[in-house]
Amino acid sequence: MRRYVRGAAVVVAAVSGALLLACGGDDGDPIGSDPTRIEVTVRADGAAEPGVTVRLFNAGGSTPLTQGMTMSNGQVTFDDLDAGTYDVEVEVPSDMEMATGEARRPVPVAAGQTATVTFQLESVLPPGTEQVGLTGSLTFSPASLTIPVGTTVRWRNEQAIFHTVTPDGHSEWTRATVSNVGDTFEHTFNTAGTFPYFCEPHQNQGMTGTITVQ
Numbered sequence: 097m098r099r100y101v102r103g104a105a106v107v108v109a110a111v112s113g114a115l116l117l118a119c120g121g122d123d124g125d126p127i128g129s130d131p132t133r134i135e136v137t138v139r140a141d142g143a144a145e146p147g148v149t150v151r152l153f154n155a156g157g158s159t160p161l162t163q164g165m166t167m168s169n170g171q172v173t174f175d176d177l178d179a180g181t182y183d184v185e186v187e188v189p190s191d192m193e194m195a196t197g198e199a200r201r202p203v204p205v206a207a208g209q210t211a212t213v214t215f216q217l218e219s220v221l222p223p224g225t226e227q228v229g230l231t232g233s234l235t236f237s238p239a240s241l242t243i244p245v246g247t248t249v250r251w252r253n254e255q256a257i258f259h260t261v262t263p264d265g266h267s268e269w270t271r272a273t274v275s276n277v278g279d280t281f282e283h284t285f286n287t288a289g290t291f292p293y294f295c296e297p298h299q300n301q302g303m304t305g306t307i308t309v310q
């Protein structure tokens with residue numbers, strides 16, 4: 097009796113060893129373990145937006161499975177997921193709103209596939225305010241802006257690149273710097289005229305603009 101039990105134990109161990117060997121015999125990845133992931137892109141005012149919190153839920157769930165923050169390319173990736181449908185939600189910053197679509201959306205992902213979803217945000221501008229973006233491609237966007245007297249212009253840095261908003265030959269405002277993504281500089285134009293300006297580090301790359309006040 098004791099010998100039989102011992103024998104059985106030896107057999108089990110031998111079978112386990114065979115299974116381990118079999119599993120380790122190929123590249124080590126069981127079939128079907130390719131990454132299953134959701135790649136989320138957040139854009140604001142048409143440019144990649146870093147620093148936005150994104151949460152992942154089971155479909156219809158109220159407690160996030162996990163969350164992440166968009167990087168400088170505006171992306172965050174949730175990987176090692178099970179196939180299925182998830183809800184992806186962006187936390188809209190207080191000075192922004194959804195440009196299109198909902199802040200929370202169902203995203204289906206198949207096994208071994210990468211599902212992608214893009215959220216488009218836009219700045220909420222106070223009345224009487226126009227915005228000029230300082231873009232990652234070293235431009236003011238728009239470069240030329242025509243506004244009525246009394247309008248406030250808000251320059252907003254769209255990427256983590258140091259820029260300046262420097263008056264070119266006038267003193268309508270004092271040179272300003274916008275160092276980081278999301279940094280803004282505002283000036284209210286109460287005098288009609290044409291006001292050229294430039295970015296000091298990127299003037300030679302054509303980073304210039306003009307505000308025309310009528």
Ligand SMILES: [Cu+2]
Nearest residue numbers: 259295298303
């Ligand atoms: Cu610049």
